[in-house]
Amino acid sequence: MNTETQLQQLETTIRQQAQTLADSHLRQAQQQREKILAEAVNRLRLREERETSLAKTVAEQEYRRLVQASEIKMQAGLDQLRWSLIQLVMTELREQLKQLSHQPATYNTLLQQYLVNAANLLEEEELVVEVNAHDHALLAANWGEFAKLLPTKRCTLTVSARHFSGGLLVHNKEDRIRVDNSFEGLMERLESELYQVITTQLLASVMPTRNV
Numbered sequence: 001m002n003t004e005t006q007l008q009q010l011e012t013t014i015r016q017q018a019q020t021l022a023d024s025h026l027r028q029a030q031q032q033r034e035k036i037l038a039e040a041v042n043r044l045r046l047r048e049e050r051e052t053s054l055a056k057t058v059a060e061q062e063y064r065r066l067v068q069a070s071e072i073k074m075q076a077g078l079d080q081l082r083w084s085l086i087q088l089v090m091t092e093l094r095e096q097l098k099q100l101s102h103q104p105a106t107y108n109t110l111l112q113q114y115l116v117n118a119a120n121l122l123e124e125e126e127l128v129v130e131v132n133a134h135d136h137a138l139l140a141a142n143w144g145e146f147a148k149l150l151p152t153k154r155c156t157l158t159v160s161a162r163h164f165s166g167g168l169l170v171h172n173k174e175d176r177i178r179v180d181n182s183f184e185g186l187m188e189r190l191e192s193e194l195y196q197v198i199t200t201q202l203l204a205s206v207m208p209t210r211n212v
Contacts, residue, residue, distance in 0.1 A: 082199065085198075086195060086198050086199065089198050090187075090194065090198070093187075093194070094165070094183070094187065097165070097166060097183045097187075098165050098166060098183070100166060101134060101135065101138075101165075101166050104138070107138075107166075108138075110167075111131075111135070111139065111146075111167070111168060112146060112149055114167055114168050114181040115129060115146060115149065115150070115155070115168060115170065115181075116149055116150065117179070117181060118168070118169075118170035118179035118181050119150050119153050119155070119170060121179050122170065122171075122172060122177060122179060124172040124173070124177070125152065125153055125154060126153070126154045126156075126172070126173050127150075127153055127154070127155045127156070127170055127171070127172060127173075128155075128156050128158060128170070128171055128172070128173060128175070129155050129156065129157050129158065129168055129169075129170050130158055130159070130160035130162065130168060130169040130170070130171070131157065131158075131159065131160060131167075131168045131169075132159070132160060132163075132164060132165070132166070133159050135166065135168070136157065136158075136159045139157060140157060143157050155170075162182075164182035164183060164184045164185070165182075165183050165184065166182065166183045167181050167182035167183045167184075167185070167186065168181055168182065169181065169182050169185065
């Protein structure tokens with residue numbers, strides 16, 4: 001074999017080896033590319049899942065916030081309605097008490113009961129009975145009959161400097177100890193109980209409770 005032939009064979013061998021190496025590197029590059037693409041796709045999928053999960057969480061939080069805000073607003077409206085109804089009933093109750101002064105027989109009996117109740121709570125023998133101007137005109141004419149209800153007490157009837165719509169206020173001569181049986185005094189003492197009764201009877205059966 002001459003030198004030229006040997007050179008040709010060597011060139012052929014080199015080209016074949018180069019081709020083989022090139023093919024090998026090409027396959028490796030292709031595999032690497034596919035791996036990179038797969039990893040990129042996986043990262044993208046994970047990112048999308050995280051963003052979807054985050055968006056879902058944010059949406060759920062916003063939904064809960066809107067629901068809570070709606071419940072708070074609704075509850076505020078119910079509370080306002082409750083309070084308005086309670087105040088309406090209390091106003092009507094005060095008005096009904098005032099109307100008693102225009103029913104002489106009933107009112108006279110009521111004042112007698114108030115007087116006896118107050119006098120029994122006070123140990124002093126000398127008492128001052130305060131009433132408003134309207135009731136003073138009503139009671140002055142027959143005050144002797146009232147006095148007979150308390151044979152062990154000396155009761156003086158007077159027009160009160162305090163403002164109240166009805167009933168009476170009884171105190172000792174020094175005005176240090178008193179029993180307030182005026183309508184306003186009675187309403188104030190019974191306020192909490194009246195609110196509870198009104199709320200229970202008027203609202204509990206027709207409206208949601210506080211824990212909606």
